[in-house]
Amino acid sequence: MAVWALGINHHTAPLDLRGRFAFALDQIEPTLQGLRASLGQAGKAHSAVETAILSTCNRTEIYCAADAPAMDHTMHWLANSGGVAPDLLRQHSYVLQDGLVARHAFRVASGLDSMVLGEAQILGQMKNAVRAAETAGALGTTLNQLFQRSFAVAKEVRSSTEIGAHSISMAAAAVRLAGQLFEDLGQIKVLFVGAGEMIELVSTHFAAKNPKQITIANRTVERGEKLAAQFGASTMRLADLPEHLHEYDAIISCTASTLPIIGLGAVESALKKRKRRPMFMVDLAVPRDIEAQVKDLKDVYLYTVDDLATVVRTGQAQRQAAVQQAEVIIDTGVQSFMQWMDQRNPVGGAVSLIQQVNAQADEWRALEIARAKKLIAKGEDIDTVLEALSRGLTQKMLHGTMAELNKGDADERAQTANAVSRLFLRSTRNANKL
Secondary structure: OOOEEEEEEOOOOOHHHHHHOOOHHHHHHHHHHHHHHHHOOHHHHHOOOOEEEEOOOOOOEEEEOOOOOHHHHHHHHHHHOOOOOOHHHHHHHHEOOOOHHHHHHHHOOOOOOOOOOOHHHHHHHHHHHHHHHHHHHOOOHHHHHHHHHHHHHHHHHHHHOOOOOOOOOOHHHHHHHHHHHHHOOOHHHEEEEEEOHHHHHHHHEEEEHOOEEEEEEEEEEHHHHHHHHHHEEEEEEEEHHHHHHHOOOOOEOOOOOOOOOOOOOOOOOOOOOOOOEEEEEEOOOOOOOHHHHHHHHOOEEEOOOOOOOOHHHHOOOOHHHHHHHHHHHHHHHHHHHHHHHHHOOOOHHHHHHHHHHHHHHHHHHHHHHHHHHHHOOOOOOOOHHHHHHHHHHHHHHHHHHHHHHHOOHHHHHHHHHHHHHHOOOHHHHHHOOO
């Protein structure tokens, strides 16, 4: 059994490209059925392929399991679904297999791969993705194990480390930026467009500042009224938004619309009615709710999810120790998952292990090379860079070995020492025989 994943996220792809591959939750089931039908054409080994899709404002990821991988076929399917050339998607995506898939899924669930380090919302989004895959009949034993173990690892990371400490959420970042523009948030009128989970989070943070007025505009009136009731807010039909836009100082939007719902012309008209008084706008949707050209207007302060990155990264330095602890927990989880995979396929266990070791070594090498390139770009001395690269690789390769040498009782340590000696000190042992 092979497991593979293909994805794009805020690290690899710009906002507008991510928007092409955003799937609303109610689109997941038919999309998975289309993906499975397409993969079924890749060969007999994919006739019962397992699939799941995780789609958020920061990432779209496809997880698959079958008797053999079909990564190129998956790449072409996703490129076609977004209307882009496979080569363009390949430049901005990542493809993972077996143990690297598990490591990535565990890191995502634990909040280590999020724009907001340690944020908890992604875990709920992953659970929603799993439920959608189950409903579509696309989730088999292997992917179910992968995701259930992801949830268990995430729970352990959150209970055993302080990964969520000092975290600044997207919602808090939006309020902080608004506070930089307006002297008193209690004197502004705020309009929220949409009534989903993200808008509920942001509106909760703004409501704590007691703004003069809060209004919820949503396509479904009943849902908008339900959210408005929590804050004593008023509601508005989405169709009435253009004629009332000028009344609001801050507009925060996050809907599942595939096209912008607030256009350049509407904002220009609102500014004229406001006599150029500034407007604060936050577009948390992927794809965009607010036309990108709005950002060029003189009296508009428009922020997207990517623009909030600098703000939400505040406090990450304090969490680096927690990240290291989390990585150890994830390492253990990956080993456990791969052992489970090998037990299901004992004949291919050795081959799988070799692939995992090679893949892990390639991942470490790529990380250190990327770090070295950054140092060179900053003008660091080449000898210093090479020293850092070699030290980084050595530490990564020996970390697990050193940890194992200090675990267990005397007999276990002796067995480990013997294995380590055979693996790492072969030239010394051979020299002693001469």
